[in-house]
Amino acid sequence: MQLELIRIQSLYITGYDAPSLQCGVPEAAAAMDALRHVVGVDSIRSAMSAAFDYLHDHPDFNSFDRLTFITDYAMPVQLMLSNVEATHTVRALNTTAIYGARDAFKKETFTQGADITVDGRGDVIRNADNSAPKIGYDTALGRRLFFEKKLSGNRQRSCATCHLPEKHFTDGMPQNASLSGGFLPRNTPSLLYATYQYAQFWDGRAKSLEEQIDVVLHSPTEMGGTDDSIVARMQMPKAKVIRALAAYIRTLTPFNSPFDHYIEGDRTAMTSQQKHGFNIFMGKARCGSCHFAPLFNGLTPPLFNRTEFEILGVPLYSDLQHPVADTDRGRIAVFPITFYEGAFKTPTVRNAAATAPFMHHGNFSTMQQVIDFYNQGGVTPVMHQTLSSDTLGLDKGEQQALISFLEALVDGV
Structure with a gap:
């Protein structure tokens, strides 16, 4: 029952199964109706009936108040269910x-x-x-190592060179500099909530933080270290360095944004525009059908144990009227099957409002450009594109509300 409640909140009401049909709310009502007929506790059945009634009485997809449903109906049911578990x-x-x-x-x-x-x-x-x-593992050691430039081959770069804490662990650049000259091929993602992914890097080639750290430490374009240099300079086994860094990164999960405070019960934490923006995000804009709440990344509910990759056809530059095809082939370099041509991991949009530029190559410098791209249904479709070419029809007020909600996902760090 707990898992089905998560499906209702994070999948069904977003229209995940059939976004274009906009039938997610009646589907959620049918699921809640089934739950209330099998639950064996009268008080829980009554709460489920209230949730069903709210869904049944407000079936319109675009106007449905998802935030009210989650906080006033679904969360109380989940609390009542969890109280009976061991x-x-x-x-x-x-x-x-x-x-x-x-x-x-x-x-x-x-x-x-x-x-x-x-x-x-x-x-x-x-x-x-x-x-x-x-x-x-030793998170304090990991934090010290995070700022340690001796880990790099030339002693000039640390993890914090590209993942600056004051910039929400990004660098604010489209691509950072490569040690071999020029620039790295992809945008530096935030490390906040990186632990909540089953695949690391934009193409998902690393299956754990430990593997990702090992790759970066030895990359000639990123850190340029070697096993010998790391062990000699740090006076500890390389495995200890990697475990400590991974342990520190796993602490980077603040969950202290205005949205989190609102969910925790502070109903003054979000403005009316931000609350409206959440409903746009989870409904009409279809953001929530790929950036699954509450992590708002590609971990699919209800188990949150699989990372999704999407083929969006994002152009190489920000000009949507004269799009130039991207040359980055994405995940196909990891899994050489055509289905992954141009596929990239779905990142979290927590803190996105504070971590421009956007997309895997940093081509959009503002959130408005990102919304414009999605609102018009992308650009010229590419092979196996997973982004619908349907226009979203978001008006200026809805777009601003969406941006306002994304600002409510920014943590204080």
Whole structure:
């Protein structure tokens, strides 16, 4: 039941299965109706009936108030269900895991990198001294190494050179400089919430943070290190360096944006325009059918254990009236099948409003350019394109509300 509730909140009401048909709300109502007929607790059945009534009485896809439905109807049902579940311990090393949690929109629902005990409501059970469970490795060492330039071959570059904390762990550039001259081929993504992905790099060629770190440390264009130089300069095994860096990156999950505060119960945390923007994001604009709430990345609900890749046909430059085809072939370099020609990982849009430029090559410098691209249904379709060529029909007010909501996803870091 918990998983079906997550499907209702993160998939059905977004129109995920058939975006063009806009039948997601009646589908969600049918799912809620089925749940209330099998639940065995009267109080939960009553709450599910209230949720069903709200869905049934507001079937229009574009005007449906998804934020009200989630906070006032779905989340209370999830809390009631979770109260009857037993405490359990899980293993979640190198993965994102979701449990029978209080609800899918609380950060405690997602844990990674440790043996963690959660109670029936999904709250992490703390140690006897009220300290939080450890992620598993030395995060303090990882933070020091993150700023250590001796890890690079020329002693001039650290992880923080391209992932600046004050810029939400990005660099604000379309592409950063390559150690071999010129520029790197792709935009530097934020490390915030990077742990909540099952594939790293834009093409998903690394399956863990550890693998991704190892690749970057040895890349002649990025860090230019060697096993010998890393061990000699750090006076520790390379594996310890990698584990510590990965442990630190796993702490970069603040969940303290205005949206998170709103979900936690502070109903003043978001403006009316931002709340309207959330409903646009999850509905008419179809953003939520690829950037799945609440992580707003490509991890697919309800288990959040698979990273999606999309073929959008984003042009090489920002000119949408005279588009030039992108030459980056994307994931096909990792999996040489035509289905992955031009495919790239769906990143989180948490903090996107603070991390321009956008897309895998940094070709859009403003959020308005990104919205213009999607609003017109992309540009000239490419082979196996997964982005619908339908226009979204967002008016200026809806576009501004969408931008305002994305600003509500910016963390204080």
